[in-house]
Amino acid sequence: MRRPMVAGNWKMHGTRAGVAELLEGLNNMPMSSEVEVAVFPSALHVAQVIDGLEGSGIAVGAQNSAIQSEQGALTGEVAPSQLAETGCKLVLVGHSERRQIIGESEEVLQQKFAAAQACGLKPVLCVGETLEEREAGKTLEVVGRQLSSIIEAFGVAAFANAVVAYEPVWAIGTGLTASPQQAQDVHAAIRAQFATKDAEVAANLQLLYGGSVKAANAAELFGMPDIDGGLIGGASLNADEFGAICRAAGN
Numbered sequence: 539m540r541r542p543m544v545a546g547n548w549k550m551h552g553t554r555a556g557v558a559e560l561l562e563g564l565n566n567m568p569m570s571s572e573v574e575v576a577v578f579p580s581a582l583h584v585a586q587v588i589d590g591l592e593g594s595g596i597a598v599g600a601q602n603s604a605i606q607s608e609q610g611a612l613t614g615e616v617a618p619s620q621l622a623e624t625g626c627k628l629v630l631v632g633h634s635e636r637r638q639i640i641g642e643s644e645e646v647l648q649q650k651f652a653a654a655q656a657c658g659l660k661p662v663l664c665v666g667e668t669l670e671e672r673e674a675g676k677t678l679e680v681v682g683r684q685l686s687s688i689i690e691a692f693g694v695a696a697f698a699n700a701v702v703a704y705e706p707v708w709a710i711g712t713g714l715t716a717s718p719q720q721a722q723d724v725h726a727a728i729r730a731q732f733a734t735k736d737a738e739v740a741a742n743l744q745l746l747y748g749g750s751v752k753a754a755n756a757a758e759l760f761g762m763p764d765i766d767g768g769l770i771g772g773a774s775l776n777a778d779e780f781g782a783i784c785r786a787a788g789n
């Protein structure tokens with residue numbers, strides 16, 4: 539059985555004081571043991587959040603990590619080994635903001651995925667199509683290609699220790715959400731892509747949906763058979779809202 543998971547991507551938000559307030563809310567949030575909960579603060583706040591969530595059962599992840607696993611001469615980057623030593627458990631790889639705005643290539647994402655796993659961090663690989671690609675009928679082709687890039691490099695077995703998040707770019711931060719059926723269709727295709735290589739990996743893979751998930755639409759999305767939870771941006775900055783989304787995943 540796949541355990542539901544809800545992950546909060548705080549993006550480039552937060553001050554020390556704001557993070558402290560959010561931590562207080564998260565620590566007081568009623569938790570369901572059924573649901574795996576994780577938050578991804580900015581690199582600057584990772585240590586503060588790990589300390590602040592100790593004993594809460596909420597895992598902490600990083601939004602990015604370096605292409606090489608060990609520390610070294612790579613100005614401005616954070617090594618996955620440093621993140622792991624600090625207490626991070628997960629790392630986002632291939633978020634559309636990094637693919638599109640920072641310009642991360644498939645080759646860079648392959649390196650980041652492997653470096654993270656080499657240090658025991660679980661990558662959350664983000665995939666998704668733009669509006670233009672959806673309108674051109676290319677959604678499954680684009681998502682399939684983004685997944686194949688990692689599968690061909692490391693094999694499907696690598697996904698026994700990874701999570702995949704489907705995030706249509708047009709739904710991120712826009713208030714537009716994929717309908718539960720639109721999301722389910724892509725999730726089912728993703729799982730089928732894995733199933734052609736390894737039925738067990740496919741059946742156990744946690745597939746998250748991301749893109750304007752809120753408490754008001756979470757239950758309907760998470761009710762779909764291949765949607766195992768969500769990657770939440772804006773709504774994860776409010777502990778009450780995030781808590782409600784986590785509870786929706788447990789129902």
Ligand code: PGA
Binds near residue numbers: 547705709710750751
């Ligand atoms: P959003 O962001 O929930 O604000 O749309 C999701 C994400 O980018 O992970």
